[in-house]
Amino acid sequence: MRGVEGGGTSGPAGGGLKGAAAAEWVRLVHSGSTWWGLGVSGALALGVAALTARVAPGDEEPATVADAVSGTLFGQLILLVLAVLAMTSEHRSGTIRLAFQAIQGRWQVVAAKAAVLGGAGGAVGLVYGFAAVGLGSLLAPAGLDLAPDTATEWRQVASLGLIYAVTAVIGVAIGTLVRTSAGGVSAALVWILVLESAVGLVPRVGDAMARWMPFSVLVSLTDSAKIDKPFGAVGAAVYCSAVAVAVLALALAVVRKRKL
């Protein structure tokens, strides 16, 4: 056995946000669902890009960059679910207790998870966005331009990084707040698929509220040429990031207060 170290004060450090992030990376890399999720969302992103390039649009308008990257939005849903599960599965397996034993300040466990998944998710979103337009332009027949040229088109591709990152952070926050896998995944899917569109049906204020729904604003960064009022593109990006930070802050506050 190694010599006993002085109560953890000497010797290599460890713990805190850094330890929690390192552990989350280990978990992420060694979980099968990470690779399945990456594979399926990658296939969908590229598949839609290929279809966009090859399937003749008939007499409709020609395909755009936004069409080429639209397949990445399936991946966004997958990422949302995986981010929720990243947190809820710790509760189900009991490993959250080991993490809390090792990391002082429980909020750090959640914050590190959000950072790792947000960072990794953002990188994946960027890669898939550019891979989609890359494949699209490669396969596109003469006369169809799927490569980003204008500032708007660059924004439509590059914003996928932000879209994925924000989605991952919100997923982790939901998983932290809800804790059970079924409940967390349902809450996340109801939010993104039902609530955001149903809100428009509310009489009078519905339309105004719909413009503030974070996932709708987020997705408009990639699928709209013009961002609806009250945002410009930068405003939309800032607003969505702020929503993610706020939901995460709520989750961190809750995890600090509540019993295990």
Add this chain to the structure above:
Amino acid sequence: MTEARGRDAILIIVEGLTKRFGKRTAVDGLSFAVRPGVVTGFLGPNGAGKSTTMRMIVGLDRPAAGSVLVDGRPYAELDAPLRTVGALLDAGWARSRNSARTHLRWVASLNGISRERVEELLRLVGLREVAGQRVGTLSLGMRQRLGMAMALLGDPRILLFDEPMNGLDPEGIHWVRGLLRGFAAEGRTVLVSSHLLSEMAITADEVVVIGAGRLITSGSTRDFIERTTRAAVLVRTPGGARLTETLRRAGHQVDLRPDGTLAVTGTTAARVGELAAECGEVLHELRTDHGSLEEAFMRTTYDAVEYRATTAAPASESTQ
């Protein structure tokens, strides 16, 4: 252990610890200290608050009152806790789809512990062959071994084990006992809860006995047994009637046990031997029965047992 704090430093101090779950008080003003260099058995009937106490020691449950100091500090102030306190509270706390090795790597990375250390422990606990297998496919015994490895990752000076022998075969139990005794011999502080009392009688130098969340006794295992149970001198003789009469005349209490043995209390084996010689009786057996940890435990915790079959009674006779 060669460092500053010697064997005398008390590394776990529990003081006035109280925990309530709703109206039920699970732990009630509990105080005790655990010394390094010995194995301390943590005993109590089901529901006595052993696991809750252990969870509070490592900060998983928040006490309603009272405090715990580990290595002189509250647990929450340890920088990399796994390097100070290694705890196996539930061997089931693992992702069943991860391999044993991945599970250990994950725990290790929480506190910046190296991969080499993970391999070292897989070897130590005898899991190297199955290190690539999913945790979910491991037997209960192998999971316990994995849990032991996890607790040891940070080479901690304080070790907590909640029922570490559960699910182990005799060889595994023997192995755990050796490990625990080895850690104590190295100067570590070892607190281990168990309901296997005959096992604890061999393994634990000291005991902390609790019932209904309160301290019943703490101190040396031997003292506990001697204080709590009555030593009896057991005699087997073909001349039971005459010897009984002689012993009673000498002022000793004699009971005839169902197997024909005489149990003499309030005297020593030497005195019984002398009296037998005086009245010319042949002795086939003469020995002192010190009582068992189980007997001591049953006597002291009987009133504190919360969940009890109505027919249960304290063990009146020892089996040792």
